Amino acid sequence: GSGDITITADKMFLFNTITATGNRVTLKSLSADQAVDLGSAGKVLFNTLELSDSELDQISASFLEIGSTTQGAFTVSSDVSPPGVTVAHLISNSTVTGTAGGIVVGDLAIEAGGDVNFTDTTTDVNNLAIDATGFDVTFYDADDLDIDTVDTVVGVKAATFTTDGPGPLTETSAIVLDDTETAEEAAEAVLVEEAVEGSDGIFLIEFSAP
Numbered sequence: 001g002s003g004d005i006t007i008t009a010d011k012m013f014l015f016n017t018i019t020a021t022g023n024r025v026t027l028k029s030l031s032a033d034q035a036v037d038l039g040s041a042g043k044v045l046f047n048t049l050e051l052s053d054s055e056l057d058q059i060s061a062s063f064l065e066i067g068s069t070t071q072g073a074f075t076v077s078s079d080v081s082p083p084g085v086t087v088a089h090l091i092s093n094s095t096v097t098g099t100a101g102g103i104v105v106g107d108l109a110i111e112a113g114g115d116v117n118f119t120d121t122t123t124d125v126n127n128l129a130i131d132a133t134g135f136d137v138t139f140y141d142a143d144d145l146d147i148d149t150v151d152t153v154v155g156v157k158a159a160t161f162t163t164d165g166p167g168p169l170t171e172t173s174a175i176v177l178d179d180t181e182t183a184e185e186a187a188e189a190v191l192v193e194e195a196v197e198g199s200d201g202i203f204l205i206e207f208s209a210p
Contacts, residue, residue, distance in 0.1 A: 014055035039078035060084035109150035129153035
C-alpha cells in the first residue's frame with residue numbers, strides 16, 4: 001500500500017501482511033495508560049497491548065511506531081526482530097524494559113517517561129536515540145552502536161546512561177545528561193565507571209551528571 005497506516009485498539013490480532021513501503025505503520029492503544037508487551041505469545045494480559053514477534057514480522061514499512069504519549073509501560077517479554085522494518089520507535093509515558101527479550105532492528109528510537117532498561121543480550125541495533133529526560137537509561141547492544149538521530153529523537157537525553165556490549169560505541173548525536181551539556185563533559189567532571197571485562201572485549205561505560 002501507499003501512505004501511512006495507523007491502527008488504534010486495545011487488543012490487536014495481526015494475521016495478514018501490513019505494507020506501507022517507504023512510510024510509517026503506527027500501532028497504539030485506544031485507552032490511556034495501557035501497557036505494551038512485545039514478544040507476547042498470547043492475548044491474555046489485562047490492560048495490555050500484546051504483540052508477538054510473528055505479528056510484527058507481518059509489517060513492511062520504513063518506520064514502525066508503537067505507542068503514544070499516553071501509552072503505559074513497555075516490556076519486551078521475548079525477542080522481536082521485524083525483518084520488514086527499518087526504524088522502530090517506541091513511545092511510552094512510563095518505563096521501557098527489555099530484560100527477558102531483546103529487539104533486533106536497524107535503528108531504534110525510544111521516548112519514555114520512566115527508566116529505560118535493556119539488558120537482554122540479543123538486542124542489536126545500529127543507531128540508537130533515547131529521550132528519557134530525568135530517568136536512568138541502561139542499554140546493551142550485541143555489537144557496534146552509534147548514538148544518532150533516529151526518526152524524531154536526537155541522541156540520548158537521560159539522568160544517567162550506561163552502555164554495555166562488545167562495542168565500539170560512537171556518538172554522532174550528543175549524549176545529554178541532566179544538568180550537563182554532553183556526556184564527555186560529565187565524564188570529565190565525575191568518572192563513575194569505565195571497565196573492560198576480560199579478553200572478550202565486553203565494555204561497560206557509565207556516564208553520570210555531577
